[in-house]
Amino acid sequence: EVQLVESGGGLVQPGGSLRLSCVASGFTFNTYWMTWVRQAPGKGLEWVANIRRDGNEIYYVDSVKGRFTISRDNAHNSLYLQMNSLRAEDTAVYYCARFEFGFGYHYMDVWGRGTTVTVSS
Amino acid sequence: SSELTQDPAVSVALGQTVRITCQGDSLRSYYASWYQQKPGQAPVLVIYVKNNRPSGIPDRFSGSSSGNTASLTITGAQAEDEADYYCCSRDSSAKYWLFGGGTKLTVL
Numbered sequence: 001e002v003q004l005v006e007s008g009g010g011l012v013q014p015g016g017s018l019r020l021s022c023v024a025s026g027f028t029f030n031t032y033w034m035t036w037v038r039q040a041p042g043k044g045l046e047w048v049a050n051i052r053r054d055g056n057e058i059y060y061v062d063s064v065k066g067r068f069t070i071s072r073d074n075a076h077n078s079l080y081l082q083m084n085s086l087r088a089e090d091t092a093v094y095y096c097a098r099f100e101f102g103f104g105y106h107y108m109d110v111w112g113r114g115t116t117v118t119v120s121s
Numbered sequence: 122s123s124e125l126t127q128d129p130a131v132s133v134a135l136g137q138t139v140r141i142t143c144q145g146d147s148l149r150s151y152y153a154s155w156y157q158q159k160p161g162q163a164p165v166l167v168i169y170v171k172n173n174r175p176s177g178i179p180d181r182f183s184g185s186s187s188g189n190t191a192s193l194t195i196t197g198a199q200a201e202d203e204a205d206y207y208c209c210s211r212d213s214s215a216k217y218w219l220f221g222g223g224t225k226l227t228v229l
């Protein structure tokens with residue numbers, strides 16, 4: 001079964017750090033781009049970051065640039081999101097998803113259940 | 122512009138047809154993908170690359186695109202289709218990906 005399982009969420013104070021993990025199974029992890037998407041309480045979806053199969057091409061939404069780092073460990077079928085200098089507005093459910101990407105198209109066809117990050121004092 | 126615009130809410134009578142639209146300049150260059158999200162659940166891909174359905178998505182879901190507008194059509198809406206629907210596309214700058222604000226579909 002194709003599956004993504006996130007972990008690492010929790011309550012953190014403003015300015016703090018958190019590292020999210022996403023473990024993939026049921027597919028050849030190192031042949032896919034991966035992505036993180038978040039959803040603030042009661043709000044819509046927001047794309048956060050993408051990473052290429054080999055980890056050498058990365059994109060971020062402007063609001064997290066310089067604070068968040070996406071990475072992957074293909075040997076362990078794992079995706080990560082290191083989140084530093086956290087702000088209240090980073091409070092959200094964070095989903096990892098498998099990302100298909102080509103000329104003129106993209107889609108996110110497998111999603112995890114999400115992990116909740118709460119930034120509050 | 123770097124935005125995707127969706128109507129916040131749409132309603133449809135049971136068994137009728139409904140179209141959910143997504144507007145944005147980037148849609149002139151990039152196909153939209155569409156996601157269904159029910160309360161408390163992760164999003165599910167329902168349409169990709171204009172009009173392709175993943176395995177398990179009913180054929181009452183279809184997609185189309187014209188100019189700066191992408192559309193998701195549900196032909197013969199069912200009660201279980203009540204959900205939030207999001208479009209997604211690459212930004213015209215090719216550096217970002219964008220989600221629309223979402224459309225809450227109510228099946229009456």
